[in-house]
Amino acid sequence: MVSFLTMKVTRILFLSVAAAVTAAEEQIKVNIYDGPTNCDQVDKVKVGDQLEMHYTGTIDESSSTGEPGTQFDSSREREALHVTIGFGDLIEGWDQGLIGLCKGAKAVLVVPPEMGYGSSGVGDAIPGGATLRFDVEVVSVTEVRYPDIFDELDIDEDGLLTPEEILVHFRKEGPDADMPPELMEKDDTNKDGVVSREEFGGPRMPWLDCLEMMHVHSEPTALGLAVRWLCQRDQSLLEVEVTGKTEL
Numbered sequence: 018m019v020s021f022l023t024m025k026v027t028r029i030l031f032l033s034v035a036a037a038v039t040a041a042e043e044q045i046k047v048n049i050y051d052g053p054t055n056c057d058q059v060d061k062v063k064v065g066d067q068l069e070m071h072y073t074g075t076i077d078e079s080s081s082t083g084e085p086g087t088q089f090d091s092s093r094e095r096e097a098l099h100v101t102i103g104f105g106d107l108i109e110g111w112d113q114g115l116i117g118l119c120k121g122a123k124a125v126l127v128v129p130p131e132m133g134y135g136s137s138g139v140g141d142a143i144p145g146g147a148t149l150r151f152d153v154e155v156v157s158v159t160e161v162r163y164p165d166i167f168d169e170l171d172i173d174e175d176g177l178l179t180p181e182e183i184l185v186h187f188r189k190e191g192p193d194a195d196m197p198p199e200l201m202e203k204d205d206t207n208k209d210g211v212v213s214r215e216e217f218g219g220p221r222m223p224w225l226d227c228l229e230m231m232h233v234h235s236e237p238t239a240l241g242l243a244v245r246w247l248c249q250r251d252q253s254l255l256e257v258e259v260t261g262k263t264e265l
């Protein structure tokens with residue numbers, strides 16, 4: 018189970034390196050100017066969350082194209098926007114810039130063209146090469162739990178993996194296949210004979226790799242779901258992302 022997953026992920030990491038490096042060179046600026054800057058995990062924006070957002074988009078004063086200060090769109094004149102974060106449905110500046118914000122936070126995102134609408138722009142309102150400024154408010158954060166490998170293994174759905182449940186997985190490889198003896202020893206850190214969701218092992222990955230991989234594997238296949246799960250389960254990734262931002 019663990020070795021299978023590690024192998025697949027290593028291969029994807031190779032594929033995603035070039036794209037991840039490009040993304041790292043682009044800078045998004047995030048300035049939280051009102052509301053909480055710290056909150057419980059459940060209220061913090063994470064990949065896969067469903068958000069209710071208000072926003073006002075203008076051409077940023079630093080933009081090399083367009084008329085700085087011109088407003089091109091605002092949800093304030095309509096209803097709040099409902100979006101799913103982190104799966105490439107939004108411009109990259111939103112997918113990355115909103116991560117880690119708290120419910121109730123108001124923030125300004127300054128999005129370079131590479132993470133916005135690129136060199137082509139959108140219609141007359143957003144010319145190619147425009148740097149965009151979004152004044153956003155996180156109205157609500159709803160956590161969505163996606164089925165993961167752990168769920169697949171946890172046959173009786175009690176949130177714990179017994180050696181028997183793990184063995185079922187390995188037996189799919191063949192009637193004589195066995196569980197690697199070190200697996201329980203390694204994952205069952207509190208030595209109670211079962212593996213909890215928190216104990217369940219797996220590789221840790223840099224945030225940008227996660228984001229790139231989720232873009233590449235956004236389809237709900239076993240691999241796509243595994244990638245989402247690996248990225249979501251590791252809370253330390255979130256801290257890396259937040260501290261990696263450039264403050265205004």
Ligand SMILES: [Ca+2]
Nearest residue numbers: 171173175177
């Ligand atoms: Ca179980």
Ligand SMILES: [Ca+2]
Nearest residue numbers: 205209211212
């Ligand atoms: Ca345990």
